[in-house]
């Protein structure tokens with residue numbers, strides 16, 4: 437039984453097809469890397485997984501439930517640009533990750549105290565407990581991105597969506613974030629979808645690597661067809677060996 441089921445999904449904007457006939461089945465706990473040229477619809481796909489927008493056709497089911505109408509606490513998301521709130525302390529940012537999407541947008545009384553304790557647990561896990569009372573501007577890029585992940589994790593989502601989460605980090609910090617993400621995943625058993633421009637990162641972290649591309653291309657009308665999943669690589673140990681090919685990387689990093 438698959439956990440995330442994407443069936444025959446289409447999306448278009450202003451009558452321009454972006455994604456067409458997207459089908460994929462994902463088991464609970466799998467780590468799915470997504471690569472593809474810029475503008476091919478990867479972020480659009482994540483927004484639909486998050487239920488921030490609905491597919492034009494087809495449906496996405498998680499854990500067998502009816503397609504979600506709006507983002508819920510079962511899905512967390514992290515974007516490349518730090519999504520933390522600059523006017524809130526590190527701890528309050530984590531609390532916000534959990535409560536902003538609840539009915540009242542904040543916690544009261546005993547609930548607030550419990551949320552604070554949970555936030556402190558999350559902060560310890562992401563190694564930011566010593567800066568809980570600081571503001572994000574005082575943190576390094578890697579720490580801010582860890583905070584963004586902590587914010588997404590605060591509600592204990594079953595699905596974590598990462599949109600080029602480490603793209604803005606320097607190589608050393610990026611490697612530290614890889615270890616962090618791998619530990620976190622081993623601990624929580626979350627299902628992860630991560631978009632990246634870095635093929636090495638895609639194969640290192642992913643169990644599978646999905647390639648989004650246009651299966652058909654009309655040179656006289658490039659926006660005529662949408663993209664779909666053209667490859668689904670097994671990237672687990674013993675999967676296909678992967679070597680970095682510079683030409684291919686350039687194509688993928690075209691912007």
Ligand SMILES: Nc1ncnc2c1ncn2[C@@H]1O[C@H](COP(=O)(O)OP(=O)(O)O)[C@@H](O)[C@H]1O
Pocket residue numbers: 449450454472473474475476477478479480481
């Ligand atoms: N809300 C929107 N309205 C209109 N066009 C959009 C919208 N969101 C994305 N697009 C367009 O859809 C295409 C796919 O975008 P996106 O999913 O962001 O691609 P990727 O993440 O692969 O770079 C792009 O051409 C983008 O300009």
Ligand SMILES: [Mg+2]
Pocket residue numbers: 478479480599
């Ligand atoms: Mg994108």
